[in-house]
Amino acid sequence: MMTTNIENNLSLDECIARTNYLAEFILPERFATLERAAQNRTNYMTLLAENMFHPQNASALVRHCEAFGVQNIHTVETLCRFNPNLNIVRGTDKWVDIHRHASTADALRALKGAGYRIIATSPHRESCTPETFDVARGKFAIVMGTEKTGISDEVFEAADEFLKIPMCGMVESLNVSACAAIIVYMLSERMRHEVQGWQLSDEERTRLLYRWMADSVRDADALLERGGFLDK
Secondary structure: OOOOOOOOOOOOHHHHHHHHHHHOOOOHHHHHHHHHHHHHEEEEEEEEEEOOOOOHHHHHHHHHHHHOOEEEEEEEEEOOOOOOOOOOOOHHHOOOOEEEEEEEEHHHHHHOOOOOEEEOOOOOOEEEEOOOOOOHOOEEEEEEEEEEEEOOOOHHHHOEEEOOOOOOOOOOOOOHHHHHHHHHHHHHHHHHHHHOEEOOOOOHHHHHHHHHHHHHOOOOOOOOOHHHOOOO
16 A cells, blocks of 8 residues: 555544444444554554565565554665565555655655664674564664665665574575564564554554545445535
């Protein structure tokens, strides 16, 4: 899902009213699932995928983020497009927001401007591990590099910290998908136990839930118009 602003033009009361109205047109169990997912979403951690080449790896990153509650993925596509495979992503891209940046410099500038620490993943640097990384020191963005060469020199220079998964066998590293699964799972779990205020704000959660409802309910615009929420 590309980030949209449909809900940002509405007051919170209007978002709540529309959400409650649309909830009448889906099963209560489905609405409860969406509410639970929104309550477990976070902007405290995010991912930056730099020139991810293989669609299956792009798909895996989307699925990992959705599964573990990471709402935003940032991408740099100067060499190749971040293009999840629909057969692999299986609709999970509906529930996360993908922010596409024109360059690595633009992505780093935006993330740093939003208060994120830049955490570069690399097996070649003396680094912290998912067990030792300080999740409570502030928001962080995990940078995953391209499959063949890893993160760019630009990310190396801009990184605040480095993160690696220690290997006990003969292999030097895992592939991007496996690394992302381990890192996103472990850090999101630690975040939930060690960080206060990791959840979306009440306003962010309210607006996100409305957007999900508008995307989930069939003929949502027609229903909202019939309910008097849209100008005819």
